Amino acid sequence: MLRRVRRRYAAERRFRALGLAAIGVSLAFLAFLIVTMVSRGMGGLTLDFLKGSDSTDPAMVGVWGALKGSFLTILVTMGIAFPVGVLAALYLEEFAPRNRWTDLVEVSINNLAAVPSIIFGLLGLAVFLNLMHLPRSAPLVGGLTLALMTMPVIVIAGRNAIKSVPPSIRDAALGVGASPMQVVFHHVLPLALPGILTGTIIGMARALGETAPLLMIGMRAFITVPPGGIADPATVLPVQIFLWSDEVDRAFVEKTSAAIIVLLLFMLAMNGLAIVLRNRFERRW
Amino acid sequence: MTLTLALLAVLAAAVAAGFVAAARARGLRAAPDGGRLNSLPVYHGLHALLWAAIPELLLLALWSPVQTAFVDRAVLATPEGRALPADPVQRQSILAEARDIVAGRIEAGFNPQSTPLAPRYREAEGRLTAIGAGASLLLALAGGFFALGRVRRDYRARSAVERWAMVLLVGASTVAILTTLGILLSLLFESLRFFRLVSPAEFLFGTTWSPQTALRADQAGASGAFGSIPLFWGTAFIGAIIAMIVAIPLGLMSAIFLTQYAPATVRSWLKPILEILAGVPTVVYGYFAALTVGPLIRDLARGIGIASASSESALAAGLVMGIMIIPFVSSMADDSIAAVPQAMRDGSLALGATRSETIRKVLLPAALPGVVGGVLLAVSRAIGETMIVVMAAGLSANLTANPFASVTTVTVQIVQLLTGDQEFDSAKTLAAFALGLVLFLITLALNLVALTVVRRYREAYE
Numbered sequence: 001m002l003r004r005v006r007r008r009y010a011a012e013r014r015f016r017a018l019g020l021a022a023i024g025v026s027l028a029f030l031a032f033l034i035v036t037m038v039s040r041g042m043g044g045l046t047l048d049f050l051k052g053s054d055s056t057d058p059a060m061v062g063v064w065g066a067l068k069g070s071f072l073t074i075l076v077t078m079g080i081a082f083p084v085g086v087l088a089a090l091y092l093e094e095f096a097p098r099n100r101w102t103d104l105v106e107v108s109i110n111n112l113a114a115v116p117s118i119i120f121g122l123l124g125l126a127v128f129l130n131l132m133h134l135p136r137s138a139p140l141v142g143g144l145t146l147a148l149m150t151m152p153v154i155v156i157a158g159r160n161a162i163k164s165v166p167p168s169i170r171d172a173a174l175g176v177g178a179s180p181m182q183v184v185f186h187h188v189l190p191l192a193l194p195g196i197l198t199g200t201i202i203g204m205a206r207a208l209g210e211t212a213p214l215l216m217i218g219m220r221a222f223i224t225v226p227p228g229g230i231a232d233p234a235t236v237l238p239v240q241i242f243l244w245s246d247e248v249d250r251a252f253v254e255k256t257s258a259a260i261i262v263l264l265l266f267m268l269a270m271n272g273l274a275i276v277l278r279n280r281f282e283r284r285w
Numbered sequence: 286m287t288l289t290l291a292l293l294a295v296l297a298a299a300v301a302a303g304f305v306a307a308a309r310a311r312g313l314r315a316a317p318d319g320g321r322l323n324s325l326p327v328y329h330g331l332h333a334l335l336w337a338a339i340p341e342l343l344l345l346a347l348w349s350p351v352q353t354a355f356v357d358r359a360v361l362a363t364p365e366g367r368a369l370p371a372d373p374v375q376r377q378s379i380l381a382e383a384r385d386i387v388a389g390r391i392e393a394g395f396n397p398q399s400t401p402l403a404p405r406y407r408e409a410e411g412r413l414t415a416i417g418a419g420a421s422l423l424l425a426l427a428g429g430f431f432a433l434g435r436v437r438r439d440y441r442a443r444s445a446v447e448r449w450a451m452v453l454l455v456g457a458s459t460v461a462i463l464t465t466l467g468i469l470l471s472l473l474f475e476s477l478r479f480f481r482l483v484s485p486a487e488f489l490f491g492t493t494w495s496p497q498t499a500l501r502a503d504q505a506g507a508s509g510a511f512g513s514i515p516l517f518w519g520t521a522f523i524g525a526i527i528a529m530i531v532a533i534p535l536g537l538m539s540a541i542f543l544t545q546y547a548p549a550t551v552r553s554w555l556k557p558i559l560e561i562l563a564g565v566p567t568v569v570y571g572y573f574a575a576l577t578v579g580p581l582i583r584d585l586a587r588g589i590g591i592a593s594a595s596s597e598s599a600l601a602a603g604l605v606m607g608i609m610i611i612p613f614v615s616s617m618a619d620d621s622i623a624a625v626p627q628a629m630r631d632g633s634l635a636l637g638a639t640r641s642e643t644i645r646k647v648l649l650p651a652a653l654p655g656v657v658g659g660v661l662l663a664v665s666r667a668i669g670e671t672m673i674v675v676m677a678a679g680l681s682a683n684l685t686a687n688p689f690a691s692v693t694t695v696t697v698q699i700v701q702l703l704t705g706d707q708e709f710d711s712a713k714t715l716a717a718f719a720l721g722l723v724l725f726l727i728t729l730a731l732n733l734v735a736l737t738v739v740r741r742y743r744e745a746y747e
Contacts, residue, residue, distance in 0.1 A: 008639055015641035019542030022535045023555065029608050030562055033573050040576075087457035095454060105458050108465045114662065114732045115725065116669025118696055119468060122721045125703065126471035132350045133384070148464050155461070181447040209566025212671035212700065220704050238568040238672075245572050245676060253576070260569050271564050275557065 037264070041257025049258055054224055054240065058251035061244070063259050065226040069139055069219075069234030070208060076143020076230055077207050081150040082200055086189075088151070089158030089196070094184050113152035120149045121216025129217060136218040137233040145213050150203040157199020161192040194281035201274040205267055211238040237263050288349060291418035295341045295425045302429030303334035309436045324442035332442045333432035335449045341425045348417040352410075359409040365402050380406075472725060475718035482712040483511045488719060490514065494682035494693075496702065496713045511716055513723070515682035519692035523603045523674060524667035527688060531607025532667075533660060536614025541644055543615070544622050563612035571676030574605040579677055586689045597679040600688040606673050613663045621655025622648055658739035665731040669724065671696040695720050 052062020088109075096102040124145035128134045134141045165188050173183040219239050227234035235243070237259065244256040307330030314322050357380055361369070369376050382399035383406040386392070393400050435442070480488070491512020539559065543552055579596040586598070625648050633643040649656070679691030680701065702717040 008642070012639040012641045015644075016542070016546055019538045019546055022538035023542055023559075025535055026539060026559060026562060026608065026611055030558070032577075033565070033569070036573065036577055037569070084457045084460050087454050088461060091454035091458045095451070096458070102458075105461055109461045110736070111729060111732055112461060112464060114665060114728065115468070116666075116671070116696070116728055118669065118671045118699055119472075119721055119725050122699070122703075122718060123464075123468045123471055126475060126718070127467055133353050133381075135388075151464075152461065179443070179447060181450055185450075205564060209564075209568070211566070211568050212675075212696070215700060216703055238566055241568050241572065242672065242676070245568075245575065256572060260572060263566060264569065267564050267566065268561070271561065 034264075037257050037260050041254060041259075041261045044254040044258030045261060049255070050262075053226055054222065054235070054243075058247070058249050058255055061252075061255050063237060063240065063262055065223055066235050066237040066240035066259075067262075068226045069223075070236040072139035072227060072230050072234060073142045073146065073214075073236055074204060074208060076139055077146040077150055078200070078204060080144065080147035081154055081203070084147075085151045085154030085200075086158055086196060089155045089162060090184055090189065092155070093159050093162040094188065095180070109152045109155050112148075113156060116212075117149060117210055118212040118216065120145055121213030123148065124213060124217045135231050135233070137221050137223075137235070138231050139227060139234050140230045141217050142214050142219060142234075142236065143230070145217055146207045146210060149210070149213065150207050153203040153206070154196070154200055157203070158192070158196045161195025161199065162188060164195065165191045194277060198274045198278045198282070201270055201277065205270040205274070208236075208270070209238055209263070209267060211242055214239050215242070237266075288345065288414055288418060291414075291421055292342075292345060294418075295338060295345070295421055298422070298425045298429060299334045299338035299341075302337040302433065303330040306330045306333035306433055306436050309433070310442075313436070313438055321438075323439050324444075328442040328446050329436050329440075331446045332435070332449075333429055335446065336432040337425045337429035339449070339453075340428060341421045344421045344424060345417070348421070352413050352417060355413050356406065356409045359413070360402065360406050363405045365398070365405055369398060369402075468725065472718055472722040475715055476722045479712060479715035479719045482715065487511060488513055488716075489723075492684060494698070496698075496716055511712065513695070513720065515684045516693060516695045516698055516720070517723075518684055519599070519678070519682070520668050520694040520696070522686070522688075522692060523599050523678060523694060524606065524670065525664050527600060527603025528607035528610055528667045529660070529664060531604055532610040532614050532663060535607075536611045536663075537618050537656065539611065540615045540618035540622060544619055545640060545644060545648075559612050559615060562608070563616075565609075567609065567670060567672040568676075570605050570609050571673040574601050574673060574677035578605055582689070591689050595679065595689070595691045597677060597691040598689045599678060599692050602674050602677040603688070605677060606667055606670055609670075609673065610663045610667055613666060614659055617659025617662065618652070618656050621652035621659070624655065625651045654739055654742035658735040661731050661735035661738065665728045665735070668694075669696065669728050671700060675700055695724050699724075 048060075049062050050067075051064050052060060053065035055061050092102065092106065092109075096105075124141060128141045128144055129136060134144075169187055169191065170183050173187045174180075178186065214236055219235050220243065221233055221235070222243075223233055223235045241256055241259050241263065244252050244259065307326045310322060310324075310326035310329035314326065360380065360383070361367070361376075369379055379396050379399045379402065382396060383402040386399065386403040387407045387410060435445075488511050491510060492514045493510040493512045494515050495510045543555060543559075547555060575597075579598065579601040582598055582601045582604075583596040629647055629651060630643055633647045634640070638646070674694045674697050678693060678697060680693050680697065681691055682698075683690055683692050685692065699717045699720050702713055702720075
């Protein structure tokens with residue numbers, strides 16, 4: 001019997017080691033990725049690289065054009081997705097009656113959050129470019145496409161944040177004499193805002209790293225001048241990385257890796273900001 | 286860009302109307318004959334602003350796409366427009382060039398007919414833009430005056446503003462349905478155009494994918510076969526088989542370790558690091574796969590004797606995709622294992638089971654629906670993934686089970702078909718929409734199945 005117990009304990013130790021090994025594999029892969037990118041790209045991170053734009057000569061390329069394009073695109077995306085997403089979340093959580101129509105809206109939003117991003121690119125191509133003739137490869141079209149993609153994420157995060165506000169706050173506001181709309185906008189929304197912002201930043205980070213839908217709407221062009229406004233042709237950082245990875249010249253490997261380092265730093269900064277926001281401002285009721 | 290000026294003018298008029306209304310309301314309140322207003326002055330101001338702004342913004346938003354159609358029609362009626370070729374595709378491209386010249390994006394078009402067309406285009410566009418801008422401005426002034434007339438002591442301005450707010454809320458929620466409808470309709474529309482050129486049976490059941498249609502009758506190497514089975518096999522092979530072989534064991538074991546074995550301090554920094562894995566953009570994964578993992582696997586394969594391995598193997602793409610999916614599987618498994626009540630775990634441990642036996646025999650079976658749902662969602666994510674396969678998998682449509690060979694997937698082909706240079710109407714570009722439609726339907730089905738599995742088979746713990 002002692003032998004059986006010892007066998008069971010040995011199995012327990014093996015199982016635990018397997019779990020540790022699984023985590024170790026993930027961590028090792030992440031470390032492998034970061035070390036490879038840093039080792040190949042560190043040399044390319046010069047000030048000229050950060051200020052220059054795309055060119056055919058690998059010694060002269062820079063990411064400034066792509067960074068500006070990314071910034072304008074994210075501006076359009078957030079300008080559309082944040083208001084629409086927050087308002088939709090408020091309606092679905094606070095005011096919507098429980099009928100077939102709102103069930104359909106809920107199912108729609110949950111499905112849209114899981115649709116592959118390239119389908120949104122096809123939608124943008126068919127509607128924004130072919131039907132509405134908006135300028136190709138502009139941050140306006142890219143922002144609109146990414147806004148459609150980010151809005152469900154914001155709605156879902158918003159609903160969770162609004163759900164976590166306790167009913168006592170709403171009842172107290174109603175008791176003091178506020179109208180339902182005032183309860184929502186003066187009391188529930190400010191309290192749910194940290195959670196909504198956390199979800200928004202995560203959605204924004206995801207939109208910043210998207211490539212496939214922007215390829216579909218034509219951001220594949222060779223842009224040598226940074227965009228001036230949201231209707232000028234532009235490119236974004238992930239698409240720039242993709243375009244440079246196709247280049248045959250080996251000198252582009254260093255530049256691509258350097259651009260990847262810049263992109264990863266941005267991602268880290270935004271996710272870090274979301275985590276800091278969540279830890280400092282989110283209240284546990 | 287008169288439309289942008291019109292937009293700014295409408296906004297300015299709305300803000301002005303708001304301030305005037307608020308000032309008038311304040312004047313009423315300060316009146317010596319006992320002025321108690323029903324609503325605060327700010328609500329009167331908001332009321333005026335909303336009436337002056339929202340119908341007009343809607344008008345402007347609907348006017349821009351309609352305007353393009355009207356301008357095209359007006360230009361085609363001019364003498365230069367009537368001289369254009371009858372083919373609608375050519376006509377559209379010449380009109381697009383004229384549009385670009387007017388917008389200042391290019392100096393002169395490729396087609397000689399587009400340059401004289403440009404002044405006519407500018408004329409028509411200017412006329413119609415003026416009509417649109419004028420109409421919206423008139424509407425803004427009308428709305429502003431209407432609301433200003435309502436500034437009275439007993440007018441329930443706050444209720445009116447709240448009615449407007451409800452309209453905005455409902456409108457925002459309908460955007461989601463409109464998006465889904467938009468996706469379905471646009472994909473269906475273009476796919477129907479495709480199925481008029483290629484039969485659905487050949488598309489769904491054919492096994493040769495060679496979409497290069499012949500531009501001339503005697504062009505070699507252009508067969509125009511649109512059988513999509515190799516593409517779906519490639520997607521399933523890389524996304525559902527190889528990636529899942531990597532992701533499911535690693536994700537599940539990571540979740541188990543994190544929830545059951547790791548002390549709280551270790552968990553507090555390990556979880557964010559795994560979330561970083563989920564936050565890395567897929568371009569980076571794809572580049573890494575193409576740069577490092579692909580050649581590594583090729584050398585490995587050559588080392589064990591498979592000489593025909595390419596550096597764009599299915600194994601490389603599947604491996605990297607599997608690691609990308611680990612955080613999804615891990616977080617869903619984490620949630621479902623944490624949802625099992627502590628009483629079951631404590632009871633099993635009290636009977637003398639080790640922690641691993643508790644997990645294997647009690648917790649996992651209880652959490653199984655959630656885990657299965659998570660796996661299905663992960664599969665749906667993997668087959669929709671684009672960038673990793675575009676950069677690490679190949680372009681040749683093979684129907685092979687050899688993981689070291691290069692296969693292509695649905696998403697790679699969609700990107701290939703739409704980012705090359707060809708006219709938009711050919712069967713080649715429309716095939717991309719048909720592929721997109723099938724992909725959308727498959728991921729939709731997977732998501733619905735995952736949701737129903739989780740909802741129906743989840744044990745109801747109190």
